[in-house]
Amino acid sequence: MKILNLSSRAVLALVLAASLAVPAWPQTAATPAAYAIKGGKVFTLAGAPIDNGTVIIRDGKIVAVGANIAIPQDAQVIDATGLEVYPGMFDPITQIGLNEVSAVGATVDVSELGDYNPELVAATAVNPASAHIPVTRANGITEVIAAPGTTGFDLQSGGLIAGQASAFNLAGWTIDEMQINRSVAMVINWPTIQTSTFDFASFSVKEKPYADVKKEYDKSVNALSDWLDRARHYAQAKEKGSPALYERDLKLEALVPVVEGKLPVLVIADQERDIRNAVDFCTKKNLKMILGSGAEAWKVKELLKEKKIPVVLAPTNRLPEQEDTPYDKPYTEPSELLAAGIPFAFSSFGTAFSRRLPQYAGTAEAYGLPHDEALKAVMLNAAQIFGLADQLGTLEPGKLANVIATNGDPLELQTQVRYLFIKGQLTSTDDKHRDLYDQYRKRPQPAR
């Protein structure tokens, strides 16, 4: 069920035009030079919360945070009295901008045919007009990473090397305007040894002999290894050889930063064996690994700790991997990773449900994760894991002004985002959900 679509912007535009009565674009006209958010309780995530604090924003950046700060003359003042001010949330594995309506093939741009597509860059396909963007940011998520090939009927359908993940802000007219980092990681869907496969012909689960499946698996891992070796050789040839003697190869070129250890690999794996194999592989190949999904990461804590491998957790509101695993394992896994000293972040792995991100942290908190760590796990940790902590994750001078002001604990379901700043711009929290709400509130009421 691979859905290929690279030239469907026109169709997409039509679909969107038809579906959106009132587009909720960010406002760009006549914006003030600076903002001052004052009167709220400021959670900087870089120190203790500041009661009655002020955050000054200028030219897209935070310039000052503190209790007694002079408000510049030209600043528009936002009264946050009674509100709580936080860094915006960061959802590090999504398909936002790549997938509009899963059931409509023309709007899905998540993965490409073929198993090895390192040259693909998610940013090139992100649709800034996606209706999911306003919905997501209205829930306090200010930036995301779109990771290609991270969804489908099975992990492998996105390809083994699925492409490069891109980080961007959830407001802007073009991807260039939104982009934080074009390439933050190379997505690798680690092959799994799966003996039971679903056979569509008979619509039932078929068991394959382990030996056969293992052979397939070895083949995939060897092929992956070959690609990386070729990329290493390519890098060498490019650096030392004469340009006349090597042919440019976009796939290998894309892998060069990976083999040089500059670009991390985001390895998607769930089962203990797969995680171990992936860690061994990345160690042997000197790759900088980030583990994605990691349902059984709790079984390999020592290894992850030793190799300093961070984990981006898949949605935790699910059943445990194995029948006999405790029911609450997905909820307690985050605190286990914390106790083991393994950096981790929550993630939605989705599009329409990216807005649920704070719930995952909230549930983990109910199962033992300390509140400040739960906040970090949706605001700061992802930025650190993907090397963006110099720009994102805390309210400190010099950082990108992605800020939310809420009427309570942002991990609480009923909490609302009252003010939303993305790249220092006061951004609308209107979205399709609100449009529909308003539309149906006006419906004729039955006579009483």
Added chain:
Amino acid sequence: MKPHARRRPNLLVLLAVCAAVLIGRAYTARGEGGEPRYFAVKNARIVPVSGPVIENGTVVIAKGLIQSVGTDVAIPPEAWVIDGKGLTVYPGLIDAGTNLGLAQDDEAKKRGTGPSASGPEDRPATTPWRVAADELKTDDKRIESWRSAGFTTALSVPDGGIFPGQATVIDLAGERTGDYIVRHRAVVPLSFKPVGGFFGFPDSLMGTIAYVRQVLDDTAWYTQAEPIYQANPTKTERLPYDRTEYVLSRALQNNELVLLPANNSIQIVRALRLADEWKVRAVLYGGQQGYEVAAALAASKIPVLVSLKWPERSKDGDPEAEQTLRELRFRDQAPGTPAALAKAGVKFAFYSDGIATTKDIFKSLKKASDAGLAPDAALRALTLDSAEILGLSDRLGSIARGKIANLVVTDGDIFNEKSKVKHVFVDGRWFVIHEETPPEKPGEKKSADDDDGTRLKQSRQVEGAGR
């Protein structure tokens, strides 16, 4: 017209004479080839199953039947006498569910699934007219190997589909296929496995059960409508012909058993309810989680065919795959089912369920006895109870006068793995079981003359000398 009519009686006489000659020949032909038809096994330990063990007893076999059994039995002069000193005579064992003699190719697997159906009217995977007896291949090598291990009778069950066909009770010896058949339309097996795939009907368990219910209702209607139409063809709308209804109507009126699939406790409880609702002569097959619902089974008085293929870890499965507690528990407790059923008073028999070798069948039986099944209960399940469930206890299952001469003679307890089967009688046909000596493989013999290495060395030396 007249001359023709006059000649007819002559023709009939001629035919009758021919038939008499042919039938006579057919019957005498059985004894031809030097095969004796009267046997006596004397001085043996006899386990009749239907009565107490007889030490130093004699069994007399005459023309395929047991003529007499006891300690004080006259041996007819024409009998071939076998000295049974140190030997034990048991009734022949019954395997109450096999595919012995039925084709195992891909064609057989595919059969019954048929083209995609859109509803019950298309009769998906329904071929009740297939009778195992009609497809029996007596050159199936397993027949001899089953017989040599002491099995003289088997229920041969066609598979593939929801109504795969009708099962046949066969004895495991004969010259022609017909000789094997004890009862050709004995059992209607059912499967609840959805066959529809993605697009066809039925593709769910509930759909499959609803479909079976529909077919049984249609058959009941047909059974009522058929005589009404036959009695009044000029006053009744013509009865449409449906092969499924026609065949099943006869099978059910013939009181054939209906085999319902039920392996785990949920399936067993469901099958009991369906048996009650459908008012058929139900027998459950599978039954391996019977230990959980033995009381309910006993209360229903419905017998069970227990599969000897105990659940075990797949040999070509993932060695690192996590074993769930549920699977481990089932694997541990399933062999305890026969003991639990015996204790609760459930009538049950065993079936080999696709086990490839008789050695493995006895290993499975050993597991059941290790889990608490008494040897006499095990023997009963393999003989008389099995015959009773199949409705053939008047002719099979025990050593008694008038029963079919199916016997197995061993040099010790039949469940002792060191015991050997010495003789087997099937329908009074005598088989001496010789111990198999595996053929020597090339290179196995290590005497100096045959040692390839030595010879090679020698030949090299010769070559060297020549140079």
